[in-house]
Amino acid sequence: xxxxxxxxxxxxxxxxxxxxxxxxxxxxxxxxxxxxxxxxxxxxxxxxxxxxxxxxxxxxxxxxxxxxxxxxxxxxxxxxxxxxxxxxxxxxxxxxxxxxxxxxxxxxxxxxxxxxxxxxxxxxxxxxxxxxxxxxxxxxxxxxxxxxxxxxxxxxxxxxxxxxxxxxxxxxxxxxxxxxxxxxxxxxxxxxxxxxxxx
Numbered sequence: 001x002x003x004x005x006x007x008x009x010x011x012x013x014x015x016x017x018x019x020x021x022x023x024x025x026x027x028x029x030x031x032x033x034x035x036x037x038x039x040x041x042x043x044x045x046x047x048x049x050x051x052x053x054x055x056x057x058x059x060x061x062x063x064x065x066x067x068x069x070x071x072x073x074x075x076x077x078x079x080x081x082x083x084x085x086x087x088x089x090x091x092x093x094x095x096x097x098x099x100x101x102x103x104x105x106x107x108x109x110x111x112x113x114x115x116x117x118x119x120x121x122x123x124x125x126x127x128x129x130x131x132x133x134x135x136x137x138x139x140x141x142x143x144x145x146x147x148x149x150x151x152x153x154x155x156x157x158x159x160x161x162x163x164x165x166x167x168x169x170x171x172x173x174x175x176x177x178x179x180x181x182x183x184x185x186x187x188x189x190x191x192x193x194x195x196x197x198x199x
Contacts, residue, residue, distance in 0.1 A: 004119070011124040011171055017178050021117045024185035038188045042197040046103075047184075049095055050176045056088040057169040068162045074146050085139055089132060092172070096125050106195050107183065117182045124175040131168045138164055 009018055017025065033039065063084060067077040100122060108118040138161040145153050187195070 005123050011127045025181050028185040028188045036188050038191045040192045042192050060084045060088050064162050068158045128171050135164050135168050
């Protein structure tokens with residue numbers, strides 16, 4: 001795959017897919033996806049993984065905001081946060097690994113005009129994972145300060161982590177929308193079997 005991404009097409013710069021990649025989305029908008037005969041087991045499973053990631057992101061964001069706003073105490077936060085944070089990151093790593101190593105290469109080699117779109121999605125993964133690394137470092141700092149009762153530093157750290165975590169989840173959600181808007185119309189147009197996916 002290529003790395004020739006236009007500056008305003010990077011995930012943190014764009015708003016939706018570039019217009020040049022929306023031809024099939026215009027032909028097959030989201031309103032016609034439900035029940036489409038070409039969306040088989042693979043498509044449903046893949047969309048289900050996206051829903052899981054959204055649920056995990058919402059759950060993580062909720063507990064972080066609860067703690068930041070003083071709605072739950074240290075003990076409750078430590079019961080909830082590490083598990084939710086680690087589960088979200090591990091599921092995200094696993095999902096992106098499958099996409100980068102299997103799904104994207106298959107679609108890239110058979111999608112012609114949409115290859116730039118898969119370059120974009122791969123670039124998105126790099127941006128998301130860099131943000132994940134920043135979130136992980138702040139999460140480790142936050143947990144350390146709670147465990148060592150460094151309450152004088154906690155307010156600043158939870159604010160910083162909450163902001164970085166919100167940014168990560170926003171990037172992830174925007175990426176998944178664009179990913180779906182590129183891949184699902186392509187599958188509807190050509191069927192899962194042409195990509196070696198599905199049943």
